[in-house]
Amino acid sequence: MQGFEIAIAGCGPAGLAAALLLARAGHHVTLFDRFPEPRPLGSGLMLQPSGMAVLAQLGLAEAVVARGAPIERLLGHSATGRTVLDARYADLPGPTSLGLGIHRASLFDVLYEAVRAAGVTIHPDHAVTGSHPTAAGRMLHFERQGDLGPFDLVIDALGLHTTLAPECGRMLPYGALWASLPWPEHGPFDRRRLEQRYRAAREMVGVLPTGQRAGQGEELSLFWSLRTDAHARWLDRGLEAWRDEVVALWPDCAELVAQITDPGQLTMARYAHRALPAPAQDRLVHIGDAWHTASPQLGQGANMALLDAMAVARAVELTRDPRAVPDMAIHLRRWHVELYQAATAFFTPLYQSDAEGPALLRDLAFAPASQFWPGKQVQALIMSGLLGNPLGMLGLDRVDYAELLATA
Numbered sequence: 453m454q455g456f457e458i459a460i461a462g463c464g465p466a467g468l469a470a471a472l473l474l475a476r477a478g479h480h481v482t483l484f485d486r487f488p489e490p491r492p493l494g495s496g497l498m499l500q501p502s503g504m505a506v507l508a509q510l511g512l513a514e515a516v517v518a519r520g521a522p523i524e525r526l527l528g529h530s531a532t533g534r535t536v537l538d539a540r541y542a543d544l545p546g547p548t549s550l551g552l553g554i555h556r557a558s559l560f561d562v563l564y565e566a567v568r569a570a571g572v573t574i575h576p577d578h579a580v581t582g583s584h585p586t587a588a589g590r591m592l593h594f595e596r597q598g599d600l601g602p603f604d605l606v607i608d609a610l611g612l613h614t615t616l617a618p619e620c621g622r623m624l625p626y627g628a629l630w631a632s633l634p635w636p637e638h639g640p641f642d643r644r645r646l647e648q649r650y651r652a653a654r655e656m657v658g659v660l661p662t663g664q665r666a667g668q669g670e671e672l673s674l675f676w677s678l679r680t681d682a683h684a685r686w687l688d689r690g691l692e693a694w695r696d697e698v699v700a701l702w703p704d705c706a707e708l709v710a711q712i713t714d715p716g717q718l719t720m721a722r723y724a725h726r727a728l729p730a731p732a733q734d735r736l737v738h739i740g741d742a743w744h745t746a747s748p749q750l751g752q753g754a755n756m757a758l759l760d761a762m763a764v765a766r767a768v769e770l771t772r773d774p775r776a777v778p779d780m781a782i783h784l785r786r787w788h789v790e791l792y793q794a795a796t797a798f799f800t801p802l803y804q805s806d807a808e809g810p811a812l813l814r815d816l817a818f819a820p821a822s823q824f825w826p827g828k829q830v831q832a833l834i835m836s837g838l839l840g841n842p843l844g845m846l847g848l849d850r851v852d853y854a855e856l857l858a859t860a
């Protein structure tokens with residue numbers, strides 16, 4: 453098969469993974485991003501067994517594990533100390549499974565270095581503004597460079613605010629403030645847990661171990677749930693008042709919040725719940741956050757992005773026709789995406805909401821039910837990204853973390 457001329461818009465996890473898979477399969481791949489030089493945005497995230505299967509397929513699982521923090525358990529307590537969430541990867545049947553807390557920069561570095569080593573052409577400083585199909589292929593439009601192309605296939609991995617698709621969905625009322633902080637060596641936190649404290653579903657503080665970025669010591673991500681329309685008021689009230697609120701909810705965080713002396717150390721992340729009605733078009737396929745986004749409560753976005761990238765690579769392999777790739781790729785992923793969109797819409801209000809009802813439902817019904825069979829197995833399956841068997845559709849195997857940790 454002669455290689456396709458493929459343009460990928462966006463250097464996030466979706467775009468980088470797709471570039472690597474397709475370049476290694478012999479296609480000529482060009483990556484575009486608006487950033488003037490390579491950089492990832494944000495703080496920490498969780499890589500789930502679903503996303504790790506793609507990284508293993510790329511030969512990058514050891515490299516990310518070496519930079520991340522293996523997570524065994526997700527633990528949430530109410531302000532009164534009651535356990536309202538206790539999800540363990542050990543409850544998954546099959547090979548040893550874990551999550552991996554990792555700084556976005558570490559995931560980006562591992563993927564970016566591999567993409568460069570694979571000989572992919574990367575054009576920074578190229579802000580994409582649109583595209584259109586022609587008889588010869590699809591053209592991409594850029595803010596400063598005009599039109600480039602034609603390409604046999606264009607992959608939209610531009611994230612939530614993609615310029616290659618119409619806006620859809622809704623912004624969620626709650627977002628979160630995030631900060632990366634040094635791991636407190638003799639502190640009260642457990643390296644193998646993502647821990648959260650809640651007051652009803654109105655307040656939430658969380659600590660996610662994120663391993664070690666290149667050239668840095670061990671770190672964690674601290675996050676604080678906040679209504680997006682309350683951000684200005686939060687700024688006005690000042691850091692002192694916020695520190696008191698955090699410590700009142702979870703006293704162990706005192707040492708962490710004391711390190712935050714400037715509101716600029718905290719980034720406000722806003723979330724959206726949306727899925728494009730038509731993610732497959734003529735020689736154009738939307739993947740990752742460009743196709744679908746949800747609140748990060750279930751920690752799936754980057755993992756979904758990696759699975760979407762894998763689906764495009766599989767579709768290219770299976771169809772060998774660039775015009776058939778978009779439909780096939782979306783077909784391979786649609787069921788899993790819809791399942792998790794529904795799960796996230798259901799679970800998010802239990803953790804971020806002004807109403808008392810969802811938090812009561814969480815504390816009195818879900819928390820007890822998730823401690824016994826089959827509740828705890830289902831909970832582990834949802835958390836790991838494996839509900840709906842997304843790996844089977846893509847011909848991927850689950851990673852055995854016992855083996856992976858031994859080699860990494």
Ligand SMILES: Cc1cc2nc3c(=O)[nH]c(=O)nc-3n(C[C@H](O)[C@H](O)[C@H](O)COP(=O)(O)OP(=O)(O)OC[C@H]3O[C@@H](n4cnc5c(N)ncnc54)[C@H](O)[C@@H]3O)c2cc1C
Pocket residue numbers: 461462463464465466467484485486487496497498499578579580581609610611612613614615628630721722739740741742748750751752753754755756757
């Ligand atoms: C606070 C927060 C916490 C999260 N936690 C988790 C978690 O624990 N686990 C998890 O799996 N996911 C998590 N997510 C979601 C995850 O970060 C995203 O789902 C993931 O980054 C999506 O990857 P992507 O490659 O599709 O898009 P992005 O990572 O958004 O990448 C898009 C790329 O496109 C570029 N770009 C955008 N517009 C243009 C343009 N017009 N022209 C050129 N380039 C452009 C950007 O510079 C960027 O490089 C979280 C998200 C947030 C906000």
